[in-house]
Amino acid sequence: MMLQNRRREATVTLEAVRSAKPSPPLTYLACTLLALLQHQNGRAKEAERLYLEALAAWPDGQRAAVGLSHARWLQGQLLTTDFLHRPADRRPDPWASYSLGQFARADGSIAELRQAVWP
Amino acid sequence: VKPLAALSVGVGCLTLGGAPLQQPVFKSGVEMVRVDALVTRDDTPIEGLAAEDFEVFDNGVRQTIDHVLSSEDPIDVMLTLDTSASLDKSELTRLADAVRSAVAGLKPGDRAGLITFSEELQQLVPLSGRLDLLPPALDRLEASGATTLVDAAYAALLSTRAKGRRSLAILFTDGLDTWSWLQPAWVLDVAKRSETVVYTVELREVVVPFVRIRGVRGRIDQREYYRSVTRFLGSLAEATGGRRLDAGDFDRLQTTLENVLDEFRRRYVIAYAPQGVADAGWHTLEVRVKRRGVTVRAKPGYSP
Numbered sequence: 079m080m081l082q083n084r085r086r087e088a089t090v091t092l093e094a095v096r097s098a099k100p101s102p103p104l105t106y107l108a109c110t111l112l113a114l115l116q117h118q119n120g121r122a123k124e125a126e127r128l129y130l131e132a133l134a135a136w137p138d139g140q141r142a143a144v145g146l147s148h149a150r151w152l153q154g155q156l157l158t159t160d161f162l163h164r165p166a167d168r169r170p171d172p173w174a175s176y177s178l179g180q181f182a183r184a185d186g187s188i189a190e191l192r193q194a195v196w197p
Numbered sequence: 198v199k200p201l202a203a204l205s206v207g208v209g210c211l212t213l214g215g216a217p218l219q220q221p222v223f224k225s226g227v228e229m230v231r232v233d234a235l236v237t238r239d240d241t242p243i244e245g246l247a248a249e250d251f252e253v254f255d256n257g258v259r260q261t262i263d264h265v266l267s268s269e270d271p272i273d274v275m276l277t278l279d280t281s282a283s284l285d286k287s288e289l290t291r292l293a294d295a296v297r298s299a300v301a302g303l304k305p306g307d308r309a310g311l312i313t314f315s316e317e318l319q320q321l322v323p324l325s326g327r328l329d330l331l332p333p334a335l336d337r338l339e340a341s342g343a344t345t346l347v348d349a350a351y352a353a354l355l356s357t358r359a360k361g362r363r364s365l366a367i368l369f370t371d372g373l374d375t376w377s378w379l380q381p382a383w384v385l386d387v388a389k390r391s392e393t394v395v396y397t398v399e400l401r402e403v404v405v406p407f408v409r410i411r412g413v414r415g416r417i418d419q420r421e422y423y424r425s426v427t428r429f430l431g432s433l434a435e436a437t438g439g440r441r442l443d444a445g446d447f448d449r450l451q452t453t454l455e456n457v458l459d460e461f462r463r464r465y466v467i468a469y470a471p472q473g474v475a476d477a478g479w480h481t482l483e484v485r486v487k488r489r490g491v492t493v494r495a496k497p498g499y500s501p
Contacts, residue, residue, distance in 0.1 A: 144348050144352075144378050144379060145378050145379070147355070148379055148387075151387060159320065159356050161318065162318055162319060162320035164317065164319050171316075
């Protein structure tokens with residue numbers, strides 16, 4: 079729906095997911111996508127709040143941390159690059175599995191494809 | 198990532214339209230503006246210029262130049278390297294070797310840092326004078342995942358904000374952004390307000406893939422998104438007064454990186470206290486050199 083610019087429907091759907099208080103990865107996804115909608119609409123403060131909610135659910139989520147940083151930049155806040163410091167025992171950003179269906183982890187398939195196209 | 202990989206993973210990129218982005222909130226009032234400028238003739242940097250050789254126009258108003266800094270000053274360099282899955286092991290080794298050789302030319306007083314980006318951004322070495330930290334970090338590079346080029350540019354800009362120092366971000370990529378959260382226009386806005394000069398170094402021409410996503414109500418054409426991220430590198434370099442370079446292949450990468458560092462040292466920093474212009478809003482900048490046949494590269498404007 080977001081890709082098709084159906085923002086209102088996307089917001090209603092995502093809010094329904096968020097209010098159901100699902101598992102942390104799903105809460106993270108619902109909040110980051112809602113934050114992105116606000117971010118896109120120029121509502122940086124609201125986006126910041128949602129990114130923070132996402133990070134409360136999944137502290138290792140880097141996409142939310144990057145979005146949060148920029149939402150704060152828009153508000154003239156002092157910036158840090160905290161999102162660049164990745165703990166060794168971090169858990170993957172749920173966005174990776176949502177958007178790519180774990181494709182990004184299929185290194186073997188990538189190597190196979192590379193060999194097929196650029197032998 | 199290479200075009201094929203981009204095609205495969207590109208469905209993850211959210212490209213929304215929407216309202217114009219909110220204007221950033223910044224304090225107005227600038228005591229001194231610093232403009233980093235490259236002066237070339239036939240693509241060769243010209244050295245030895247002094248304040249009286251330059252003219253600076255701020256919103257069309259000629260300014261009195263306070264001073265000009267040149268190549269003697271130490272530099273900050275943030276190396277920002279694409280380590281997405283499209284690089285195989287031997288390519289990654291060649292990338293590390295090229296960077297290692299290039300940074301060996303850094304001088305005492307210079308500072309450098311290292312950021313890598315794939316589907317994750319990582320600061321392997323923070324910006325510091327500990328240049329000895331770079332080689333071991335380069336030895337540990339690993340390739341995996343998608344490409345967050347736009348997010349990486351944002352990280353590089355944020356990591357090089359030391360006041361009063363000459364800052365360079367070198368952004369190396371072998372392909373196309375597929376996974377950034379931030380949109381190109383947002384990061385370009387950050388770049389325009391930054392004093393960091395960005396040189397982008399690519400390995401090969403990026404082909405915009407034909408990507409359509411089958412949705413519930415028809416299809417979504419992602420080509421415009423890929424066009425925008427392809428344009429992004431050129432726009433980023435232009436917004437900061439830097440350059441977009443095509444290394445072509447790994448054989449030329451080391452030379453290209455060495456040339457970037459050499460060229461950056463031969464740039465000038467022109468400082469002036471703005472006079473006769475409003476404090477707030479966007480200021481257009483024009484830098485002229487009183488020599489014939491020269492080209493000047495500098496950022497096109499700034500915002501107090």
